[in-house]
Amino acid sequence: MAKRNEEFVTHIASRTEDFPQWYTDVIMKTDMVDYSDVRGCMVIKPYGYAVWENIQHELDRRFKETGHKNAYFPLFIPEHLLQKEKDHVEGFAPEVAWVTHGGSEELQERLCVRPTSETIICSMYSRWIQSYRDLPILYNQWANVVRWEKATRPFLRTMEFLWQEGHTAHATSAEAEAETMTMLEVYRSFMEDFLAIPVICGRKSDKEKFAGAVATYTLEAMMQDGKALQMGTSHFLGDHFAKAYDITYLSREGKLEYCYTTSWGVTTRMIGGLIMTHGDDRGLIFPPKVAPIQLVILPIAMHKEGVLDKAYELKAQLAAAGIRVECDDSEQSAGWKFNEWEMKGVPLRLEVGPKDIEKREVVIVRRDNHEKSFVPMENLVDFVKSMLDTVQVALYNRALALREARVSVVHNTDELNARVQDGFAKAMWCGNRECEDKIKAATGATTRCMPFNHEPVGETCVCCGKKATAVTYFAKSY
RNA sequence: CGGGGCGUAGCGCAGCUUGGUAGCGCGUUUGGUUCGGGACCAAAAGGUCGUGUGUUCAAAUCACAUCGCCCCGACCA
Numbered sequence: 001m002a003k004r005n006e007e008f009v010t011h012i013a014s015r016t017e018d019f020p021q022w023y024t025d026v027i028m029k030t031d032m033v034d035y036s037d038v039r040g041c042m043v044i045k046p047y048g049y050a051v052w053e054n055i056q057h058e059l060d061r062r063f064k065e066t067g068h069k070n071a072y073f074p075l076f077i078p079e080h081l082l083q084k085e086k087d088h089v090e091g092f093a094p095e096v097a098w099v100t101h102g103g104s105e106e107l108q109e110r111l112c113v114r115p116t117s118e119t120i121i122c123s124m125y126s127r128w129i130q131s132y133r134d135l136p137i138l139y140n141q142w143a144n145v146v147r148w149e150k151a152t153r154p155f156l157r158t159m160e161f162l163w164q165e166g167h168t169a170h171a172t173s174a175e176a177e178a179e180t181m182t183m184l185e186v187y188r189s190f191m192e193d194f195l196a197i198p199v200i201c202g203r204k205s206d207k208e209k210f211a212g213a214v215a216t217y218t219l220e221a222m223m224q225d226g227k228a229l230q231m232g233t234s235h236f237l238g239d240h241f242a243k244a245y246d247i248t249y250l251s252r253e254g255k256l257e258y259c260y261t262t263s264w265g266v267t268t269r270m271i272g273g274l275i276m277t278h279g280d281d282r283g284l285i286f287p288p289k290v291a292p293i294q295l296v297i298l299p300i301a302m303h304k305e306g307v308l309d310k311a312y313e314l315k316a317q318l319a320a321a322g323i324r325v326e327c328d329d330s331e332q333s334a335g336w337k338f339n340e341w342e343m344k345g346v347p348l349r350l351e352v353g354p355k356d357i358e359k360r361e362v363v364i365v366r367r368d369n370h371e372k373s374f375v376p377m378e379n380l381v382d383f384v385k386s387m388l389d390t391v392q393v394a395l396y397n398r399a400l401a402l403r404e405a406r407v408s409v410v411h412n413t414d415e416l417n418a419r420v421q422d423g424f425a426k427a428m429w430c431g432n433r434e435c436e437d438k439i440k441a442a443t444g445a446t447t448r449c450m451p452f453n454h455e456p457v458g459e460t461c462v463c464c465g466k467k468a469t470a471v472t473y474f475a476k477s478y
Numbered sequence: 479c480g481g482g483g484c485g486u487a488g489c490g491c492a493g494c495u496u497g498g499u500a501g502c503g504c505g506u507u508u509g510g511u512u513c514g515g516g517a518c519c520a521a522a523a524g525g526u527c528g529u530g531u532g533u534u535c536a537a538a539u540c541a542c543a544u545c546g547c548c549c550c551g552a553c554c555a
Contacts, residue, residue, distance in 0.1 A: 020549060021549080094554075116555075216555075230555080336516040
């Protein structure tokens with residue numbers, strides 16, 4: 001019956017032959033999203049939104065563990081507030097949506113729909129912060145933002161998207177820098193442990209950094225087509241915003257000082273990263289920790305005496321153990337269900353039929369490698385728990401191996417150009433914008449980041465041959 | 479914003495070159511047999527061919543315009 005499967009996979013494009021088409025096919029056919037009547041905006045359907053909810057719960061827990069509190073700021077920002085930080089407004093102005101009318105009346109001052117909230121939040125911080133005793137302020141908000149993008153793709157770039165944005169204010173530069181690094185590490189461990197996506201952490205070039213930041217730190221992941229996806233960023237804003245928005249405090253010594261601020265965010269784009277990191281030609285593969293459904297029960301010959309009852313009993317047992325489990329008792333053939341749930345990326349499948357009930361066992365099949373186990377019913381919960389952990393780790397290791405196979409050190413632009421066709425080039429760079437632009441024009445690749453604690457891989461710039469200052473990753477990116 | 483592709487039943491598509499009764503597959507509905515890798519038989523429902531204007535006795539088909547979507551590039555935390 002292998003032939004049937006080949007017919008099935010023609011329903012979604014092959015990811016090696018047409019990766020973009022594969023991506024679109026998979027998210028549409030698994031019912032994660034739908035296009036809407038608004039250009040560039042998507043509907044996140046329940047199966048997709050469940051992934052976001054799992055991400056939110058886990059990140060929110062980690063934010064609170066590191067001392068942050070949630071708040072909510074307005075969607076609208078008056079134009080005069082946006083104008084105050086020069087680099088920031090220059091960076092965002094081209095993609096801002098404006099509200100000009102309330103009902104039929106024209107507004108005296110236009111309102112911007114937030115593309116990010118530094119401006120409105122900093123203006124509030126300037127009111128709330130008077131003394132060193134008010135610091136630090138460690139707030140986060142879960143919100144939607146709007147950026148008027150010209151080209152969009154579901155999850156990866158949409159005009160409206162969901163995210164969290166942390167905004168903190170500190171007494172000293174060192175404290176704010178430490179916060180920037182703390183949150184980068186929160187993101188790194190979340191992405192690697194929870195999403196099973198290996199990331200490369202490092203600093204962005206001046207060209208690529210956040211508009212208005214002193215320094216931007218990023219987490220870069222490699223997708224299966226070798227392109228980079230920026231999974232999240234953490235910004236050290238120095239005193240730029242504090243000066244623009246007049247956030248000052250009276251120090252212990254009685255001196256008026258400017259604050260130092262940070263901001264950090266991750267978005268629904270991570271869901272796109274999840275899909276493009278783990279999926280295969282049969283569809284999605286979710287790491288167990290983030291999977292909307294961790295195990296699906298498929299009753300075989302379910303109209304035979306006792307099969308459905310046993311399936312429901314096993315479901316209750318697994319649910320009671322905290323496993324996200326579903327039982328598919330719909331009127332479809334078993335074969336159809338196998339393919340459907342594989343496409344939807346459920347990490348484990350449990351088959352139970354008359355033969356199994358007789359032997360007091362069930363069949364468990366892994367989504368990632370199709371390995372089949374026969375498990376005695378009395379060991380079920382323990383087996384499933386440990387198998388979910390095994391799959392979680394296996395997916396991370398597979399993604400890491402794939403990335404390592406496609407990263408290499410390059411010493412000239414020809415090598416760099418060849419490498420970035422399907423992977424990351426690691427090279428020395430002089431740090432000058434001219435070389436960065438030249439490489440972009442010649443190869444389509446941009447600087448992704450300058451990683452921490454990497455040994456130099458040479459002494460001269462891959463482009464100009466002058467003295468190099470930093471190890472840098474170059475790649476084509478989303 | 480540039481280049482390419484596409485809008486026909488819920489979904490995927492054919493039909494357009496050479497104008498003349500709206501087609502196929504999947505899904506859906508009804509009944510029956512099935513069920514361990516996308517089952518089978520029988521019957522049925524489902525369409526202002528993206529939109530507008532024009533050419534014509536006649537337009538899904540030709541022309542012009544327009545809207546939308548997808549991919550590549552440019553641009554972009």
